[in-house]
Amino acid sequence: MAFVTITCPQCGGQAQIEAGRNAICPYCGTEISLPAADGGFAYAPLEAQQTAAQFSPPPAQAAVPMQPQQAFMPAQPYQPQQYAVPQYTQEQLRLAEKKRRGWHFMNAGMAVIQALLLGLVIFMDSIESDAIVPLVLGWLMSLPVCGFISGMMRPDDAYIDKKPMFRSKIVQGIMQSIIGGAVSVFAGIIAAIFMDLFF
Numbered sequence: 001m002a003f004v005t006i007t008c009p010q011c012g013g014q015a016q017i018e019a020g021r022n023a024i025c026p027y028c029g030t031e032i033s034l035p036a037a038d039g040g041f042a043y044a045p046l047e048a049q050q051t052a053a054q055f056s057p058p059p060a061q062a063a064v065p066m067q068p069q070q071a072f073m074p075a076q077p078y079q080p081q082q083y084a085v086p087q088y089t090q091e092q093l094r095l096a097e098k099k100r101r102g103w104h105f106m107n108a109g110m111a112v113i114q115a116l117l118l119g120l121v122i123f124m125d126s127i128e129s130d131a132i133v134p135l136v137l138g139w140l141m142s143l144p145v146c147g148f149i150s151g152m153m154r155p156d157d158a159y160i161d162k163k164p165m166f167r168s169k170i171v172q173g174i175m176q177s178i179i180g181g182a183v184s185v186f187a188g189i190i191a192a193i194f195m196d197l198f199f
Contacts, residue, residue, distance in 0.1 A: 006032055088160055099158035106153065110146040111180045115187035117142060122191045147177030183189065 003016045013027040015052050034192065088096075117139045124132045151173030154164065166172045 005182050008032065087182040088167045093161055095157075096160050103150075103153060104159075106122050107176055107179075110142075110176070110181040112152065114139065114142050114146065114180045114184040118184040118188040119191040122188050122195060127197050141175045143181050146180050147173035147175075150176035 005016050006029055007014050008025040010030040011028040017023045121135045151169040154172055
């Protein structure tokens with residue numbers, strides 16, 4: 001029986017197989033039909049063992065060129081996003097400052113009224129007047145009332161180039177009540193000392 005050299009159409013491996021018999025590529029397992037000795041084709045059943053000799057491995061695959069590595073780029077430092085700051089005219093800033101100043105004068109005026117009210121209480125106590133009780137109640141009531149007025153009247157629309165000391169109006173009102181009470185108590189102490197010295 002003559003031997004023929006076959007080339008696998010799948011992997012390109014070569015081997016010598018008996019002519020006229022079907023074969024399986026010893027490299028990739030692809031079934032190959034071989035020409036018969038008379039020039040025809042033989043389709044014999046596949047057998048478990050095939051006679052083969054002088055095998056040559058499949059041709060080497062062309063080396064794939066490696067992609068050049070990208071140059072390492074160092075991490076850029078974090079830069080916070082810049083926001084556009086609204087621009088105000090000098091006239092707008094002047095009006096806002098004037099509005100804030102007027103609110104501060106109102107707070108100071110309420111504190112002065114509370115101090116005068118407590119001083120009047122001390123004066124009425126020194127002359128043993130019957131009006132001392134309503135005056136004390138009025139002074140006590142003025143503390144939360146003035147704080148509420150201060151918090152509600154705060155001109156938040158005038159804080160365009162600066163922020164208020166307290167973000168919440170409720171906290172602002174409580175602080176105004178505390179400041180008014182402290183100022184009036186301090187004034188009351190001064191008034192008591194003055195009354196003891198001169199009356």
